[in-house]
Amino acid sequence: MLVFTREAIRNSRLFQCSVGVSIALLMFGPAAAQSPKIGDPPESSNMRLVGFNDLQGRSAYQPTVHHQGNRWIAYIGHHGGTDAIAKPNNPLTGQAEFNGTSIVDVTDPAHPVYLNHIPGQEGTYEAGGAQMTRVCDGKALPKGDPDAVYLLRTFGGAAHEIWNVADPAKPKLIIRLDGLKDTHKSWWECDTGIAFLVSGVASWRIRRMTEVYDLSDPAKPVKIREFGLPGQEPGSAGRVPTELHGMISTGPSGNRIYFGYGTNKGGVLQIVDRDKLIKGPKEPTPDNLRAPVIGEMEMSPLNGAHTTYPLGKMTIPGFSKDKFASQRDMVMIVDESLVNECQPGEARQMVWFVDATVEAKPMVVASYSVDEASGNFCQRGGRFGSHSSNESMAPVFLRKLAFVTWFNAGVRAIDIRDPYHPKEVGYFIPSITTATDKRCIKIDGKDACKVAIQSNNVETDDRGYVYVVDRANTGLHILEVTGPARAIAGLPAN
Amino acid sequence: MIRSATIAAAFGLGGIVASLFYFLAVPHGTDPVAGIAAHPVWVETKWPFLMDEWGEGKAFQCKAADCGVELNLYVRSKIGFCSSTTGVADDNELERLSDFDFMNGATAALGEGHEITVAWMKGRLRTYAAAGPARTRTTAISIVYNNNSDALIATVILNGRQLDGVEPVVIAFLNEKSMLLWLTNKVGL
Numbered sequence: 191m192l193v194f195t196r197e198a199i200r201n202s203r204l205f206q207c208s209v210g211v212s213i214a215l216l217m218f219g220p221a222a223a224q225s226p227k228i229g230d231p232p233e234s235s236n237m238r239l240v241g242f243n244d245l246q247g248r249s250a251y252q253p254t255v256h257h258q259g260n261r262w263i264a265y266i267g268h269h270g271g272t273d274a275i276a277k278p279n280n281p282l283t284g285q286a287e288f289n290g291t292s293i294v295d296v297t298d299p300a301h302p303v304y305l306n307h308i309p310g311q312e313g314t315y316e317a318g319g320a321q322m323t324r325v326c327d328g329k330a331l332p333k334g335d336p337d338a339v340y341l342l343r344t345f346g347g348a349a350h351e352i353w354n355v356a357d358p359a360k361p362k363l364i365i366r367l368d369g370l371k372d373t374h375k376s377w378w379e380c381d382t383g384i385a386f387l388v389s390g391v392a393s394w395r396i397r398r399m400t401e402v403y404d405l406s407d408p409a410k411p412v413k414i415r416e417f418g419l420p421g422q423e424p425g426s427a428g429r430v431p432t433e434l435h436g437m438i439s440t441g442p443s444g445n446r447i448y449f450g451y452g453t454n455k456g457g458v459l460q461i462v463d464r465d466k467l468i469k470g471p472k473e474p475t476p477d478n479l480r481a482p483v484i485g486e487m488e489m490s491p492l493n494g495a496h497t498t499y500p501l502g503k504m505t506i507p508g509f510s511k512d513k514f515a516s517q518r519d520m521v522m523i524v525d526e527s528l529v530n531e532c533q534p535g536e537a538r539q540m541v542w543f544v545d546a547t548v549e550a551k552p553m554v555v556a557s558y559s560v561d562e563a564s565g566n567f568c569q570r571g572g573r574f575g576s577h578s579s580n581e582s583m584a585p586v587f588l589r590k591l592a593f594v595t596w597f598n599a600g601v602r603a604i605d606i607r608d609p610y611h612p613k614e615v616g617y618f619i620p621s622i623t624t625a626t627d628k629r630c631i632k633i634d635g636k637d638a639c640k641v642a643i644q645s646n647n648v649e650t651d652d653r654g655y656v657y658v659v660d661r662a663n664t665g666l667h668i669l670e671v672t673g674p675a676r677a678i679a680g681l682p683a684n
Numbered sequence: 685m686i687r688s689a690t691i692a693a694a695f696g697l698g699g700i701v702a703s704l705f706y707f708l709a710v711p712h713g714t715d716p717v718a719g720i721a722a723h724p725v726w727v728e729t730k731w732p733f734l735m736d737e738w739g740e741g742k743a744f745q746c747k748a749a750d751c752g753v754e755l756n757l758y759v760r761s762k763i764g765f766c767s768s769t770t771g772v773a774d775d776n777e778l779e780r781l782s783d784f785d786f787m788n789g790a791t792a793a794l795g796e797g798h799e800i801t802v803a804w805m806k807g808r809l810r811t812y813a814a815a816g817p818a819r820t821r822t823t824a825i826s827i828v829y830n831n832n833s834d835a836l837i838a839t840v841i842l843n844g845r846q847l848d849g850v851e852p853v854v855i856a857f858l859n860e861k862s863m864l865l866w867l868t869n870k871v872g873l
Contacts, residue, residue: 394776433780491736635868
């Protein structure tokens with residue numbers, strides 16, 4: 191009978207070797223995880239890569255996927271170019287073009303076809319490009335051309351533009367609303383034409399606020415009013431409340447708009463009566479700005495409200511036998527991380543689930559965050575933290591799965607069927623490529639740079655495909671959920 | 685007549701002597717220019733404010749004996765909250781970034797802001813009337829400058845409105861090597 195004493199084990203070569211390997215892993219394992227390399231496979235769980243397009247090496251922001259006739263077209267907004275490549279080459283024209291909007295046919299998601307690039311504003315990084323996209327069919331808009339398909343996009347920070355993309359390979363500019371600053375992620379109701387445009391109007395004391403427009407006839411925009419938090423309006427004094435990031439409207443049927451203020455600081459969720467906002471007194475006085483507000487929730491000042499996604503009424507599994515309030519009105523808030531490698535100046539940014547059943551008094555009831563230690567993400571390079579969620583209200587994922595981008599931790603699939611207890615059920619971290627741009631921090635005043643994926647925005651389509659785009663120029667990854675995540679969505683097994 | 689002239693002369697001489705004594709011998713707590721120019725001594729103090737979204741910065745005090753009027757200076761960063769292209773372009777941007785909470789919130793601008801420079805960074809300075817904790821006449825100076833998209837905010841609090849000479853002394857301190865090293869080594873600019 192072979193007996194291993196503790197002493198024998200301690201002295202054995204196998205044990206010494208194992209300890210050595212363990213120490214080496216402890217010392218170098220994280221270091222290996224720190225630096226993704228070209229050729230490394232993607233990291234994934236219950237999500238699978240279906241197709242890819244490099245988006246001409248442009249830093250990507252908001253994708254909108256539109257069912258256009260019998261085709262599926264992705265409209266992808268871009269940040270400006272980089273210091274190294276301010277105007278990437280467009281192989282379709284042979285011209286160097288400032289980053290703008292990529293138009294990609296994703297009808298066959300395994301073989302996306304790049305159709306057109308609409309150049310954007312001159313400038314690099316956040317200073318240029320055309321970050322935002324929304325798309326409405328002319329036949330859906332009350333006064334639209336029924337043969338047209340309209341793309342609403344920003345033009346850098348200076349303007350909003352509307353293009354006719356009925357032929358997505360040959361977009362035509364219809365109108366530009368300019369003279370603005372810091373335009374950003376707007377919302378456009380396709381059934382009414384009412385648009386809530388994130389703009390910067392010079393007289394306001396804030397970079398971003400809301401301009402409400404009637405774009406039911408996109409060729410003839412009609413401004414309805416300006417809106418923001420009291421203290422941001424012209425003529426006010428003292429402390430300036432947190433600036434707007436964006437909003438989502440539930441349209442006339444829901445009659446609510448969920449505004450998110452702040453990106454990574456001082457977040458505010460504001461629930462607004464849509465009808466009162468559109469029809470109420472327009473002068474931006476403090477009283478008039480308060481009049482349509484139903485409820486507000488100040489988040490911890492350490493977090494912002496980048497995306498405020500209304501989940502609507504949900505029966506909470508644990509409350510299903512309750513005779514009162516078993517159904518709750520839920521909102522998902524996603525913060526945006528701005529700082530590279532968990533450096534000073536920012537707390538961890540994540541996802542918050544808000545019970546807004548009593549609209550005047552919303553309250554956070556749960557949160558979700560990626561486990562940093564699961565991937566050593568603070569050392570991988572670039573940002574680590576949440577950024578944005580899918581905004582599609584298509585039934586395939588609504589109130590079942592939410593997808594949230596997490597920069598160097600890729601995109602995360604969250605089971606939200608019980609929003610009081612959200613659970614991660616999948617993730618996909620794309621591989622870096624030669625196009626992936628570096629991200630730097632300062633150490634003793636000098637740049638220390640790493641290359642890592644920076645999954646920036648995500649959107650889904652009615653078919654159940656997931657579109658993830660990269661801020662560090664890697665491109666568009668089209669994904670599908672697999673295994674348990676796919677079962678949650680009710681999609682047929684693949 | 686002679687007596688009257690003598691009295692007048694005595695008063696006059698006394699006045700001159702008194703004036704000379706006043707200007708040469710009495711410490712000038714209300715005239716910051718002389719004191720500040722000679723002895724600006726800044727001592728780091730404990731950060732006095734509660735935690736908020738921007739975290740703690742650095743706090744300094746220059747006593748009245750050194751600066752003519754007691755100056756309390758609070759400096760901290762707001763990472764990623766400035767436009768790297770336009771910087772602190774106007775007073776709206778200055779106010780958006782200012783630490784009004786350090787001024788107890790209530791403020792009224794005392795005139796327009798103006799441009800300043802700290803090392804390689806440009807920014808703006810604006811002065812405000814602020815309500816002090818004891819409802820004294822407190823003045824606040826907000827200095828906001830930027831390094832790309834990162835904003836630096838210096839807030840000076842003092843009692844009264846004796847502002848002559850304060851700005852150059854504060855700007856000189858913000859330009860000191862130790863302050864710039866703090867920005868690069870600790871703040872991460």
